[in-house]
Amino acid sequence: MIQKDIVIGAGIGGLCTAVALQQAGIQVTVYEQAEAIGQVGAGLTLWSNALRVLRRLNLADAVIQAGARIEEAHIRASSGRILSRSHPGQLAQQLGEPTIAIHRAELHRILLAALSPEVVHLGAACTGFNQNGQQVTVAFADGRSDQADCLIGADGLNSVIRQQIRPQINLRYAGYTAWRGVVATAQNITLGQTSESWGRGARFGIVPLDEQHIYWFATANVPAGQRQNPAEQKITLLHRFKDWHDPIPHLLESTPAEAILHHDLYDVPPFTGWSEGRAILLGDAAHPTTPNMGQGACMAIESAFTLASCLKQHDDLAEAWRTYEAKRQPRTAAITQQSWQIGRVGQWQNRLATSLRDGLMAAAPDSLLQKRLLQTTSFTV
Numbered sequence: 287m288i289q290k291d292i293v294i295g296a297g298i299g300g301l302c303t304a305v306a307l308q309q310a311g312i313q314v315t316v317y318e319q320a321e322a323i324g325q326v327g328a329g330l331t332l333w334s335n336a337l338r339v340l341r342r343l344n345l346a347d348a349v350i351q352a353g354a355r356i357e358e359a360h361i362r363a364s365s366g367r368i369l370s371r372s373h374p375g376q377l378a379q380q381l382g383e384p385t386i387a388i389h390r391a392e393l394h395r396i397l398l399a400a401l402s403p404e405v406v407h408l409g410a411a412c413t414g415f416n417q418n419g420q421q422v423t424v425a426f427a428d429g430r431s432d433q434a435d436c437l438i439g440a441d442g443l444n445s446v447i448r449q450q451i452r453p454q455i456n457l458r459y460a461g462y463t464a465w466r467g468v469v470a471t472a473q474n475i476t477l478g479q480t481s482e483s484w485g486r487g488a489r490f491g492i493v494p495l496d497e498q499h500i501y502w503f504a505t506a507n508v509p510a511g512q513r514q515n516p517a518e519q520k521i522t523l524l525h526r527f528k529d530w531h532d533p534i535p536h537l538l539e540s541t542p543a544e545a546i547l548h549h550d551l552y553d554v555p556p557f558t559g560w561s562e563g564r565a566i567l568l569g570d571a572a573h574p575t576t577p578n579m580g581q582g583a584c585m586a587i588e589s590a591f592t593l594a595s596c597l598k599q600h601d602d603l604a605e606a607w608r609t610y611e612a613k614r615q616p617r618t619a620a621i622t623q624q625s626w627q628i629g630r631v632g633q634w635q636n637r638l639a640t641s642l643r644d645g646l647m648a649a650a651p652d653s654l655l656q657k658r659l660l661q662t663t664s665f666t667v
């Protein structure tokens with residue numbers, strides 16, 4: 287029987303895993319390299335599938351209360367013309383749980399509050415692990431170490447644990463970069479309605495978080511690694527989106543330059559073999575995906591619950607790992623591939639191709655998109 291687990295990484299995946307393990311009666315310690323928890327300045331969409339898992343962790347009500355329900359989602363042209371509509375609100379009726387937009391810091395606060403205070407250790411950067419038949423020993427940059435029955439690498443896209451388990455795996459650059467911000471706005475916000483506008487080689491998303499705050503994201507086709515100082519970056523963004531529909535220029539203008547986050551977007555083509563001996567991967571460490579379906583964190587939440595259930599059900603660790611990967615790999619692989627394809631089409635740059643794309647989207651019945659959404663979100667762990 288597994289008695290003690292170490293989780294590396296206190297992101298959404300690591301914290302959810304810790305909550306699920308704690309509820310399964312398994313002792314858990316989380317080590318996080320950062321000195322403080324929670325990425326500031328960005329929002330997150332949590333679909334019904336994630337809320338269903340959070341319900342089982344007794345966290346759904348807190349998340350729903352801290353977030354904003356999404357009832358309707360639009361894909362628009364850069365002019366603002368609506369190309370397609372979907373209705374996440376209907377999913378709530380079909381699946382019993384809503385789709386929620388939430389500030390990341392709020393989600394982290396809720397997850398942390400569900401854990402005993404001694405569980406999470408900050409300022410602990412893991413450098414790798416050793417193992418034998420009985421124990422795994424984890425090493426940290428400051429010379430510390432700790433031992434447990436098993437190790438869960440929830441250390442994100444650039445996972446140190448993945449590099450040790452599967453050193454041959456490389457990240458795949460999506461070909462486009464993303465900026466994000468949360469802005470306080472005096473403009474009237476239609477709560478419950480989100481939009482993602484598709485242009486030529488660029489997209490812009492608008493997600494209301496509450497009556498005063500909007501989370502926005504923007505993407506553009508650029509080579510990886512390009513960086514500007516905050517003021518230059520804001521000027522570039524304002525220029526890039528200056529002719530886009532309202533309130534896009536206003537949102538960019540109202541966001542303080544220093545508050546704009548910038549990340550190049552990567553995933554890893556789906557792979558198998560998530561474990562080695564007593565160590566296993568979870569969340570972006572195992573199945574990183576481009577954010578085009580808003581499912582990366584939702585997948586981490588699903589995986590966290592499944593992993594804790596497998597550890598509870600199977601005394602044999604190898605059996606627990608096998609069952610977990612068999613349940614999670616096909617599901618996450620499908621999302622990763624689908625998201626990659628959506629991103630490719632969304633980032634098309636050619637004038638003819640994009641007008642064809644927009645025409646096809648406008649002609650397609652909304653029910654088709656709704657059906658796909660239901661398929662993605664109706665999954666049960």
Ligand SMILES: Cc1cc2nc3c(=O)[nH]c(=O)nc-3n(C[C@H](O)[C@H](O)[C@H](O)COP(=O)(O)OP(=O)(O)OC[C@H]3O[C@@H](n4cnc5c(N)ncnc54)[C@H](O)[C@@H]3O)c2cc1C
Pocket residue numbers: 294295296297298299300317318319320329330331332410411412413440441442443444445446464466503549551568569570571575577579580581582583584585586
């Ligand atoms: C632009 C963008 C928008 C997105 N939008 C959505 C969305 O709307 N909905 C959604 O579901 N998903 C979304 N995602 C995806 C989502 O953010 C990730 O899938 C999710 O955060 C993964 O959680 P994680 O815990 O696996 O990894 P992370 O959130 O990356 O957490 C990993 C943690 O491990 C820590 N760590 C790393 N290395 C070490 C180490 N060596 N030692 C100790 N600690 C370490 C890190 O500091 C971090 O705290 C988006 C992603 C991007 C980039």
